[in-house]
Amino acid sequence: MATKEEFFAHIEKGYTTKGDFITMGAAMLENEAVTNALVKIPLKTLNRHGLIAGATGTGKTKTLQVLAENLSEKGIPVMLMDLKGDLSGLEQPSPGHAKIDERHEKIGIPFEAKGFPVEILSLSEQDGVKLRATVSEFGPTLLSRILDLTETQTGIVAVVFKYCDDKKLPLLDLKDFKKVLQYATGTGKAEFTKDYGRISTSSTGTILRKIIELEQQGADLFFGEKSFDVEDLTRIDENGRGYINILRLTDIQDKPKLFSTFMLSLLAEIYATFPEQGDSDRPELVLFIDEAHLIFKEASKALLDQIESIVKLIRSKGIGLYFVTQNPTDVPNEVLSQLGLKVQHALRAFTARDRKAIKLTAENYPESEFYDTKEVLTSLGIGEALISALDEKGRPTPLAATLLRAPMSRMDVLTSKELKEAIGKSDLVKKYNEEIDRESAYEILNEKIEKAEKEAVKEKNKPRSRKTSSRRTSTRQNPIVKVLTSATFIRGVLGVLKKVIR
Template identity: 70%
Template sequence: MEEKQKFIDHISSGYQPKGPYIYLGAAMHEGVTIPEAAVKIPLKMMNRHGLIAGATGTGKSKTLQILAENLSEQGVPVLLMDVKGDLSGIAKPSNGESFLHERHNKIGFPFEAKAAPVEILSISEQKGVRLRATVSEFGPVLLSRILDVTSTQAGIMAIIFKYCDDNHLPLLDLKDLKKVLQYATDEGREEIEKEYGRISSASTGAILRKIVSLEQQGAELFFGERSFDVKDLTRKDENGQGFVNIFRLTDIQDKPALFSTFMLSLLAEIYTTFPEKGDSEKPELVMFIDEAHLIFDQASKALLNQIESIIKLIRSKGVGIYFVTQNPTDVPSEVLGQLGLKIQHALRAFTAKDRKAIKLTAENYPISEFYDTKNEITTLGTGEALVSALDEKGRPGPLAATMLRAPMSRMDILTGQELDEIIDHSKLAEKYNKEIDRESAYEILSEKINEAEEEQAKEKAKSERKTVTKSSSRKHTTTEGAIIKVLTSATFIRGVMGVLNKLIK
């Protein structure tokens, strides 16, 4: 009993906040769940970022679902990156299966079925509220990092944006940017170089190829109008619950450049738009990035640096970011060092590489007198996890092997009809799903080029008419001269006179 009480006191020292909290579950000791050792995460610490990691099938997505629905219930809007397509069920209450009640009996917490208000968002051809951003909003620096261009090419991008600003050429979508680059290489080269300096056609050609590569991943659907206002991510329903905004990303798993582009633009826009919050009782917005390795895979060093910088700074805006991935090593160490909450599900040691990864993972958690962390990671069951969190004062709490609560919402996807109903009743869909294609750089420069070509054609035709007239006049004069020359020649006169003499005789 003394050992049990000692364990309860140990867990309670870090997981009994006085203010609002999220109940995660009950800690386990020597394979036994102890309801008195409740694991509660202070709501005010949810903007300190976090990690949910573990092998396939260990319950990562359900843990994400638990956190999202509980944040929503406490009035905190949520943004979910649904890469696998298995999170939409949060819009419907759980069916309340018997095994859910059994789990909650073990942790000593009553089970309740609830749904959360949901918006379905999309940046691809899938149904949902369409998210877009203009090329101008990205700016030359961010766009150059996304395209991974050289410093020389980045300088040309800056010139292109400056030229468009000075000449009132809106850069809305990728066809606008491509048109300006083509214009700078051909018809407008002299005009631009006179004002802004020399532009290499080899560099513009390289930039165009990078843009085409991005287009092949579907980026043309993302760039354009109407631009999405990130403040719409912080909406609440009539009951004060925060909306859970679910991005359907199931068709871009093989398009990491598009995913990175979208994520970076979204984070940058949130950072520049949201006001400074400092320490508050709850976050303004919490983001969950499922399959987080997609952000970091194939990303350039410049792009990674940009992501790391924003993650370090965005916390002050009241925004928390949570990465969901199989292995913590999928996330750069610079980012891992910024995370306040870590939820580690089981990892499997099938190979020497797996064992090495488990050893490294265990070293990232606090040393505990109650757990052999390295061994614990390999023996956790489904819906169980090692939890390390910050207390209300920002201090690391004790390590807790936790039996997690069950989601209150459906642990399955919505049907096609249910998805359609949500989208049909969405106020955001009315606002953003109408495509706008106003006059921009593409149309203005196309008209300018057409006018120049028409003027050239007129000049050419005029020049050709003058040439024909001169040629005709020259030909007429030459003919007359030849006739006169013949008529006045001695041979012709002698011939005529001879004929006349014969007629007289």
């Protein structure tokens, strides 16, 4: 059996770092913390992504809070997805507690209570900085993947975007996109067929139904102006601390399509906007995705491929992605293999399926002469976790069962008054919360259709010549009348959409 001295030397050697780092806590041997056997994560490797996993109530949220606080203190901005509504307390210092002092004495580092610069963001009608993006910015490829369209339907979406580019029709929100789809198979059918080829009404009908499904999850609030500039996620306060951007998602837990739509849009925008960093000493921005299974739960194969590609590529931009979920098996293997830091809280073995998941989880960690990993996974207490990270050269650090440090900020939500005050002093609220609905494809095409209708009525009411002729009267429909009939028909067939078209 190893002595504490041998274990201490093992941990100290494996977690020695020359650069800046975050201290997670003290390594444990035989269920007891070894004071000053500190588990340190180099800032240099935090863009290699990570996982925070564990059963409900084991301390995942507090671990996320500790990482966010320490990153902020190092001048690194953070973005958190707050689905349970318990992260806003980061803005206020911890009230402290005797048990926190006792924990930190065991770890070997002092405890200091602090509040942090926080920005409250919102995707819905909740208070906070409104996050929006236009349909044009989203692009045809990403939109098609979110809607899970076939190859033919994806081609139609690409044609719609091309038409709007050619005709200078701004595609800002979903009602713009729906209006162009309706126009393409109705009043504007001849125009589309001539310049872009025939568009199937059955295909556009399917696309419209999928857009309505997305709207029902609240996407009509996300698509529009003013577009959020991702550079605003990288702000530093006057004391040199990175802002902690908290996205409140408590009212969209049952809307995974909207959540994954936003996440992919955000990651794609960050990847397109941020410059290449190469092998830098610290990340530019770190994002924590709580309840990560919501992204993968209903994702199509195309969507999963998109996520995997972004995870692989975005770290070169200095962006770290951290997935927070109950079980590592919630994350696809292709993504899991890209994650450098793993913080594994306790798992519970209530069923045969649970035991199988624990076995698979244990196999994801380096072997250790000091631990039986499967046994440790079920015996960890609250605020304890197995940690496996990467050192400055990208090599796995020794596996360490860790007594984690306590958050410096409040481990609870802000009161309604505190939340209102935090939002009220935000510069970003003033910048983004004015709702803009300028003239776009919807208004321009409506005006075009109305003009065609008026011309058709005028043509119909024009006095007819009384001149008679023995020649047979043509049964071909006047082209202007045909436009009117077509427009009337499309409004009738798609009348169900009126309630979602503002």
